[in-house]
Amino acid sequence: MYTKIFRAVIIGAPGSGKGTISELIVKTFGFLHISSGDILRQNIIKNTDLGKKAQSYIAAGQLVPDEIVTKTMIARITEVGNKSYILDGFPRNGAQADILSARCQINAVIDLNIPHDVIIERVKHRWIHAPSGRVYNIGFNDPKVSGKDDVTGEPLTQREDDKPEVVAKRLQLYDELMGPVLAWYGERGLVTTFKGRETKEIWPRVERFLKDKVNKG
Numbered sequence: 001m002y003t004k005i006f007r008a009v010i011i012g013a014p015g016s017g018k019g020t021i022s023e024l025i026v027k028t029f030g031f032l033h034i035s036s037g038d039i040l041r042q043n044i045i046k047n048t049d050l051g052k053k054a055q056s057y058i059a060a061g062q063l064v065p066d067e068i069v070t071k072t073m074i075a076r077i078t079e080v081g082n083k084s085y086i087l088d089g090f091p092r093n094g095a096q097a098d099i100l101s102a103r104c105q106i107n108a109v110i111d112l113n114i115p116h117d118v119i120i121e122r123v124k125h126r127w128i129h130a131p132s133g134r135v136y137n138i139g140f141n142d143p144k145v146s147g148k149d150d151v152t153g154e155p156l157t158q159r160e161d162d163k164p165e166v167v168a169k170r171l172q173l174y175d176e177l178m179g180p181v182l183a184w185y186g187e188r189g190l191v192t193t194f195k196g197r198e199t200k201e202i203w204p205r206v207e208r209f210l211k212d213k214v215n216k217g
């Protein structure tokens with residue numbers, strides 16, 4: 001539908017809806033969704049070397065070491081080549097943002113600003129199909145059959161890092177590390193913040209923003 005190459009980064013606290021909004025962007029604009037968390041979880045399921053290295057950090061709500069994630073994400077970006085994409089979960093600190101900026105030009109940063117109390121409540125009800133990255137939420141985006149993935153019928157699981165004590169740690173780490181990254185992108189005029197409590201009020205604003213940006217060329 002859109003021919004211009006467009007590269008966006010979506011930033012937001014754990015559970016803010018980055019994956020949910022990214023999937024809506026995929027459906028509406030045809031961008032690719034490149035999620036560092038999904039790539040890491042897929043590697044954990046497949047028990048690859050990367051998965052083995054990442055597992056304990058993720059379970060504890062800590063960042064996986066930069067050199068591992070950066071190598072993986074830059075490889076994926078290179079593989080994708082000349083296509084429009086949305087980066088979700090990367091970069092996650094200043095060092096990763098530096099490496100990304102040396103590798104490719106980002107056209108826009110979508111910053112989701114959702115209150116922590118909303119997030120803490122949401123992630124309690126999150127269920128995922130880890131092999132595909134599909135995400136559900138009881139009462140918001142229910143699977144057609146309880147406990148089963150809509151596409152494969154495979155069982156859904158809860159993320160180990162969605163335990164309340166790990167979520168608290170992830171939220172704290174987010175505030176600490178992403179402030180400087182947002183400031184860096186902000187100085188370059190790239191950040192647009194979308195504030196709200198529900199995806200249904202945020203998505204129409206993100207959609208309008210992207211339509212405008214993509215059409216402007």
Ligand code: G5P
Pocket residue numbers: 012013014015016017018019020021036037038040057058059061062063064065066069088089090091092096122123125126127135136137139140141161170197198199200
């Ligand atoms: P991830 O996977 O990048 P986070 O912590 O950044 O994880 P997360 O938890 O995946 O982000 P999200 O994608 O922002 O959250 O949110 P989501 O899944 O779309 O929505 C959350 C839930 O709310 C879902 O169930 C959804 O259906 C529901 N929902 C959405 N909107 C609404 C609404 O309006 N109402 C309701 N009721 N529900 C709604 O990273 C995980 C770990 O991987 C490592 C780290 O260890 C990290 O902690 N990692 C990295 N480490 C180093 N460097 C990197 N770059 C790394 N990337 C990942």
Ligand code: MG
Pocket residue numbers: 018019035037
């Ligand atoms: Mg996510």
